[in-house]
Amino acid sequence: MKLDSKIPAGPLEQKWARHIAENRLVAPNNKRKYHIVVVGTGLAGASAAATLSELGYRVTAICFHDTARRAHSIAAQGGINAAKNYQNDGDSVWRLFYDTVKGGDFRAREANVHRLAQVSSGIIDQCVGQGVPFAREYGGLLANRSFGGAQVSRTFYARGQTGQQLLLGAYSALSKQVGAGAITMLPNTEMLDLVVVDGQAKGIVARNLNTGKLERIAADAVVLATGGYGNVFNLSTYARNSNATAIWRAHRRGAGFANPCFTQIHPTCIPVSGDYQSKLTLMSESLRNDGRCWVPKREGDKRRPQEIPEAERDYYLERMYPAFGNLAPRDIASRAAKRVCDEKRGVGESGLGVYLDFSDAINRLGLETIKERYGNLFDIYHEITDEDAYGTPMRIFPAVHYTMGGLWVDYNLMSTIPGLFVLGEANFSDHGANRLGASALMQGLADGYFVIPNTICGYLATQKPGSCPSADGEEFQAAEADVTARIERLLGVRGKRTITDFHKALGRLLWENCGMARKRANLEKAIREIPGLREEFWQDVNVPGEAGNLNQSLERAGRVADFLELAELMCRDALAREESCGCHFREEYEEAGECKRNDQDFAHAAVWEWQGEDKAPVRHTEPLAYEFVKMATRSYK
Amino acid sequence: MKVTLKVWRQQSPNSAGRFETYPTPDLNPNMSFLEMLDVVNDDLTRQGKEPIAFAHDCREGICGTCGLSINGRPHGEGRGTATCQLYMRHFTEGQTITIEPFRAGPFPVLQDLIVDRSAFDRIMQKGGFVSVRTGSCQDANALPVAKPAAELAMDAAACIGCGACVASCKNASAMLFVSAKVSQLGLLPQGQPERHRRVLAMVAQMDREGFGNCTVTGSCEEACPKNISLAFIARMNRDYAVALLKGE
């Protein structure tokens, strides 16, 4: 597997402009001769599909949701970063770039991150132009808030519904193009395989989820924007149906998978309450602007929070990280919460929780201000826990939230399969070993609105116009036959255990062994046990119903089957990375409870190559050269 | 706790449906309504029966996928919440709960509790956007928007497109849904150039899809999980009248 990152030469600030200037273009009258299939219409996919179609390419966009407006991006609450420096507080492209690289614990590619910071401003302009109702100040200008890992206020937001508003903006752009007949939009359609012709990605096989019919879609290039794979843990803050199938199938067809073990555990989620639980609900990080995290100083202190005097509380983030306090980055805040709970100072029935307390902020700013800022989050909290967080502190605990890992892409966002591009959370590109808050929305929209439209042309220019293969070709037929065989196999087991059962078992195994803290013995154990679970699945799972109509059980079974393969790769990756960095905390490599990076041996992206079922995958590396910033120990103290 | 479910079962769009009754296994009052259905479905699967098909995704009231009529009310009792935000603690031991799909002519049933709401997409495609091309926009702060207008636009923009407004309306009117988008964009300077064209095109498509007229019963506002206000319908009616007068 050849890993050429294709980073343009030259000074950091000029790389992107030069790349655009020097990249090959497709002439306007030729654009309509190229067909691009975009899989996924979340922030990344919808913005890409709309923009590519505006440029004149023929675009087909698919999503498994019943409409593009329901992609998981809709759930993002807190905000989106951009280096506008509207607050005059010292922000700049460089600072956003530096914060992101440092936040990622120096495991991201400099050139990509710098480009992200450069295009960030344009995203806000674009969204405002679409009518996204961002929060404003009384003067009519845009408001900002602070997010973890930054000392400037650069986060734009729309109440607690930023993702919703940005997605509806991208969906409106998509709708405009669909209405104009320039995009063929296929909702309720799930990609189940990638078709590779002569080593290049030339189409997909997808299933119409309402009718069960399989479709072959041929294209000159394939764009995957299918989101993250955190649901491999079963319990997470992801929408229930988010899954890894598209990228996993592409991986099996030859796309390298980078840093699969890099999983973000978000510090502020509502704690688990029972075994029936289907998802964990995030309480936006923005709450840490005004909420203070604490636990009792004394082990096993079961008093109600109001009965614990100030002097007997441990505001542990403020104590451990005075410079950033409650706004310490996610990985650090999550581990700190785990640590105080491990010390038996956790709160709530299970002891797996910490307080997030707003009483100081309410006294300082008044109830109304807090209501205006976070009203809907407090409402959500109330609905779920039946508790009033204005009167008593919230209880929170870390939960799986985001995957920094994903398909490897070069500077053009092209995977190791020529013609296959990967955008948004589905790729591995910009966040290194830890993502800062409000940066995923930024990355998704950067990839879709500004990067892919300026890079895909370089590839298409190498393809003859009109050379797109026929969907009746033998590769397409073979891929469809594979998909059919797999569906029949799933439906043919008719075993005794439910799909839920397997998903829960896998989730527990992964959370315990490849979650917030990892160590060799546990990872080895998981690598031994996952194949067993997988085998049991294929022998004893019960998938009711048929293939030829709407069948939700079949949909889930296919996704869980892929998770059962991906989970093993995650553990292998975590085992091979013998250092701690960002979210990846190996207990063997620590210094006073903090990550101990090993830049000598691990300043690289690990890229895994599929070798076939039940064969160990091969690990390749892309070295990360830091030319412009100095790799330093990450400190928020 | 245990409850009894009376659930609409329908194999496919063209087959006849019927109610089936299922006792639930033991439930925890802290379960969400959809988690209750998960548990029932796993139980049905173990008994060799077909699980109940229902749409869901985010399970936190924002994606608009879930939508069940519970005891005759879209999203069930309680204002300002979607089905997925409903908790079993609001039901009583032994209660019989009737669960149906959202009923409306323009929302045909696909299977059991899942309906086809693609009509909403087609309305949006007719004008639910500002025609800006990527990269063509000026600096965001070059376009100040008074805070009250921005806030009101956000109130309208909060719509999650679930269709409860349609399901709750005896005329199956989609006016609340359409007016939310028309109002959001009509309140902002960005939306002005296409304001009249937008409202005419979206309303025309709404009619084409077979949604009924608004007779201001207010049931939609009541059912809306995002508390979208009826006042937006009045706002849209004004815009529509002006657009007609201007003859655009």
Ligand SMILES: Cc1cc2nc3c(=O)[nH]c(=O)nc-3n(C[C@H](O)[C@H](O)[C@H](O)COP(=O)(O)OP(=O)(O)OC[C@H]3O[C@@H](n4cnc5c(N)ncnc54)[C@H](O)[C@@H]3O)c2cc1C
């Ligand atoms: C609760 C929550 C809050 C968050 N808050 C923030 C925040 O405040 N700021 C921030 O920056 N980030 C936030 N994030 C992260 C951010 O929302 C996501 O990383 C981002 O939205 C992902 O966008 P995406 O376009 O890559 O993928 P998604 O939005 O997940 O879209 C995936 C798309 O792919 C489609 N798809 C997937 N698989 C297939 C397939 N096989 N076939 C066909 N279609 C397929 C889906 O239908 C969907 O359209 C949050 C995440 C969560 C969970």
Ligand code: FES
């Ligand atoms: S499942 Fe998303 S709104 Fe209910």
